Amino acid sequence: MPDYQYCALPPQREIVLPPGISTQRANAILRGKTKWVNNTTLRYYFFGSTDDGCPPAWRVPDAQAAVVRAAFQTWTGLGIGLHFTEVHERSEAEIRIGFDQSDGSWSYVGRDILQAGANDRTMNFGWDLTANDYGTTTALHEIGHTIGLPHEHQNPYAGIVWDEEKVYAYLGAPPNNWPRDVTFQNVLRKVSAAEVTGSGWDPDSIMEYGFPAGLVKEPVKFHDNGIDPPGTLSDTDKEYVRKWYPPSGSAKPTVLKPFASSAVTLRPGEQVDYTLQPAETRDYKVGTFGDSDMVLVLFESIDGELRQLAADDDSGEDRNALIEAKLFQGHEYVVRARLYYAWNSGNTSVMYW
CATH class of the missing domain: 2.60.120.1050 (Jelly Rolls)
Structure with a gap:
C-alpha cells in the first residue's frame, strides 16, 4: 500500500472524574462525553467562501469543498438524527473547515469542536482530496470525528500489539513527519474501553487507518498483510451512528x-x-x-x-x-x-x- 498521510487529532479535552465514582457511572460518562444530543443540526463553513479575512492558507478551493460536501451527504444519507447544513457566515457555523496543506488533516472530536475559538478551524484538510479515492476517505473520516467517533485502531479490544519503534520510525518519516508524541496520541495510545461500544474491533471502519505490513506484531495476519480498510463506511460504522443518533420521529416535543x-x-x-x-x-x-x-x-x-x-x-x-x-x-x-x-x-x- 502507498505511504499515506494520516489524520492527526488535536489534543482532546480531558474528563476528570471525582474519586469514588462507580465504574458503571464513569463508563457512561466517558462513552457519551463527545456525543451530540440527537436531532442537532450542525452548520459547516468553508474558510474563504466569503471575504472573511482568514489566512490565505486556510481558504478551501471549490473542488476540495465539493468532496467534503459529498462526504457530509454520505453521512446524512444514513438517515441519522444528526443534520448538516452549509452556511456562508462563519459566525453561524459550529464546524469551520480550512485547507492548510502545511497542517495535515484533523478534526476536533464531537462536542469538543465547541471549545475552539469562534474564528478558528475545527477541521482541516492537509492534502488534495480530488487526487484519488483517499480524498473521499479522508473527508468521511474527519466528519466521523466531528460526529464523535475515535480512531478505530486505538480500540482496546483490537488486540493490536505494535512494533512500536517501527511505528515511530514509519510515521516520523515523510510524508507525515510526526514527532513521537503525535504518533503516540494518534496510534499507540489505547482509548478507554468505556469510550467504545461493543467488545470488538472493526478493521473495515472508516475510522481505521491503513498500515503497511511489518508494523503490527499481533494479530499475525496483519503483521504479514498490513491493515488495509476499504475507505468507506462499514456496516459497523452505520450501526454505531444509528444507535447514537437514531432517526428523528414524527412526534412533536x-x-x-x-x-x-x-x-x-x-x-x-x-x-x-x-x-x-x-x-x-x-x-x-x-x-x-x-x-x-x-x-x-x-x-x-x-x-x-x-x-x-x-x-x-x-x-x-x-x-x-x-x-x-x-x-x-x-x-x-x-x-x-x-x-x-x-x-x-x-x-x-x-x-x-
Whole structure:
C-alpha cells in the first residue's frame, strides 16, 4: 500500500472524574462525553467562501469543498438524527473547515469542536482530496470525528500489539513527519474501553487507518498483510451512528410549562425534548433534577431552524444541569436533555422557571 498521510487529532479535552465514582457511572460518562444530543443540526463553513479575512492558507478551493460536501451527504444519507447544513457566515457555523496543506488533516472530536475559538478551524484538510479515492476517505473520516467517533485502531479490544519503534520510525518519516508524541496520541495510545461500544474491533471502519505490513506484531495476519480498510463506511460504522443518533420521529416535543416539573424515565443515551413558549420576556432558568448525569441543551427556533443558545453538562459532578438565559415572548425554544447515567431509582425531571 502507498505511504499515506494520516489524520492527526488535536489534543482532546480531558474528563476528570471525582474519586469514588462507580465504574458503571464513569463508563457512561466517558462513552457519551463527545456525543451530540440527537436531532442537532450542525452548520459547516468553508474558510474563504466569503471575504472573511482568514489566512490565505486556510481558504478551501471549490473542488476540495465539493468532496467534503459529498462526504457530509454520505453521512446524512444514513438517515441519522444528526443534520448538516452549509452556511456562508462563519459566525453561524459550529464546524469551520480550512485547507492548510502545511497542517495535515484533523478534526476536533464531537462536542469538543465547541471549545475552539469562534474564528478558528475545527477541521482541516492537509492534502488534495480530488487526487484519488483517499480524498473521499479522508473527508468521511474527519466528519466521523466531528460526529464523535475515535480512531478505530486505538480500540482496546483490537488486540493490536505494535512494533512500536517501527511505528515511530514509519510515521516520523515523510510524508507525515510526526514527532513521537503525535504518533503516540494518534496510534499507540489505547482509548478507554468505556469510550467504545461493543467488545470488538472493526478493521473495515472508516475510522481505521491503513498500515503497511511489518508494523503490527499481533494479530499475525496483519503483521504479514498490513491493515488495509476499504475507505468507506462499514456496516459497523452505520450501526454505531444509528444507535447514537437514531432517526428523528414524527412526534412533536411536549410543551414545557413554566414552574411545572416534567418527570421522565430514560435509559443511558436516551433523551427527552421539550418546546418552550415563554409568556413574557425575562431571564429564565432551565434545569434538571434527580440523581443523574445529564447534558442539557437550549435551542431557539429561528426561521424554522434550531440555533443552540446554551448548554450545560453536569456529568460526574454533585449537581444538576442548569441553564440561565433571557427568553423572549413570542419566540419558540427547544430544550433537549440526554441522560448519561442515573444511579438511583425514580424519575429524572426537567423544569423551567
